[in-house]
Amino acid sequence: MRTLFTGGAVFAEGKLRTDVDVLVDGSTIASIGPVGEQAADRTVDTTGCLVLPGLINTHQHDWYIYGRGLGGGMLLEQWISDCLFPMKSRLTVDDLRLASEVAALDMVRGGTTTSVNHQVNETTLAEEEAILQPVAETGIRQYFGKVIRPHDAADGYASAQESFAKWDGYADGRVRVGFVLEATAHWVHMGTCSEEMVIGGHELAVAKDTFVSSHIAGGTMSRTTGYLKFVLETGRTDLQFLHRLGVLDDRWILAHTIHPRDNDLDLIAASGSTVAHTPSSEAARGGGITPVARMLSNGVHVAVGTDGPMVDLSNDMVEQLKWTRLLQNQVHLTPSSIPLDKIVSMGTSAGARAVRAENHIGTLAPGMAADIAVFDLQALHSAPVHDVLSTFVNASRGRDAKHVMVDGELLVQNGKFTRVNDLYVTSLLKQAGDRGRALARRAGLLPE
Secondary structure, eight states, X not given: OEEEXXXXXXXXXXXXXXXXXXXXXXXXXXXXXXXXXXXXXXXXXXXXXXXXXXXXXXXXXXXXXXXXXXXXXXXXXXXXXXXXXXXXXXXXXXXXXXXXXXXXXXXXXXXXXXXXEEOOSOOOHHHHHHHHHHHHHHOOEEEEEEEOOGGGGGGTSHHHHHHHHHHTTTTTTTEEEEEEOOOSHHHHHTTSOOHHHHHHHHHHHHHHTOXXXXXXXXXXXXSXXXXXXXXXXXXXXXXXXHHHHTOOSTTEEEEEOOOOOTXXXXXXHXXXXXXXXXXXXXXXXXXXXXXHHHHHHTTOEEEEOXXXXXXXXXXXXXXXXHHHHHHHHHHHTOTTSSOHHHHXXXXXXXXXXXXXXXXXXXXXXXXXXXXXXXXXXXSTXXXXXXXXXXXXXXXXXXXXXXXXXXXXXXXXXXXXXXXXOHHHHHHHHHHHXXXXXXXXXXXXXXXX
């Protein structure tokens, strides 16, 4: 089927266009051509809208929906010990399945077509099926981050290899598998990292030509409990650790990276790795403001992620774009710290590069996958529109996504899901609430 998106502004290949339509043929983009000159089987009217590549969330924890609001008032270090660890150790397979579906629907409804699901738990094949089957059912893309731990080195990373063989390419290729190698000082301190694990896990990622995801340089700068404590104790930063091991390259997604020090930015830039910036998450935990503008001027690749509702209560990628620019404006005392087209690219093409898929997703261009989000700019909170990109970044919300397409299939049409109905979603949310409260009680975070 040939589908024509016509009438709206189009963000294609990093630039805003007002003189073109987008033609999709099957699962790929056929052309970006002059208005009114392309024939199609169906037409999607995008008048008053912005048409752009589907948003790419480069750091997300799907099951965090269950902890929405429970971490309020906690700095990161306390949040990890008193909230995250008690909950993650009590998750069930059914918890994972429901959370995966709710998170996927939440993201798709907000214009996100791809996410990196960074696991913090070791997972069995049964647990992975529970996580990934809803991906197939909802239609979203997912880059699944399989956890590797120090003990995995003993059997040649058999679990990671098994998961990669089982799931990479699942759901008609919409699921890809990479590896989580936790290398930040907090995780090293807790025994979830070793030099042998990082080196061996990275070698496996190279062999499979896939991505590596890791929390890096996050938390507070406390000398007693935070990141600074571990930097002073070890005499090196997280980035220096990876560099000295000889593994820091362009396959790393460096989540957060709030506190680069010394020569860290030079190391990141030289490696070609990508920082996954999660601004509302970092602000919610009082962790600091990542020096994104300075990173960009230093040649660092920066993409955007949401982290998850247990941290900042949100899976809204549009919200993250706004936070990114406004926080940098505050730091640099300028209203234009990062150009608007760059901000939008951080939420699209930069994410595609981070997962090594820049030749497949993240850009509206002929031959690319038809992953498209259409945002209505004529809402009460966004109209009238004088500057399309300024309105989108500063006034729009994820729920303004009017049409969302993945691989040529409209998953959201006129603001409604096409694969499920509203009653089904309402039922899912009730189940999620029940499961979230039960999990929080098992974890001791809510009274029995």
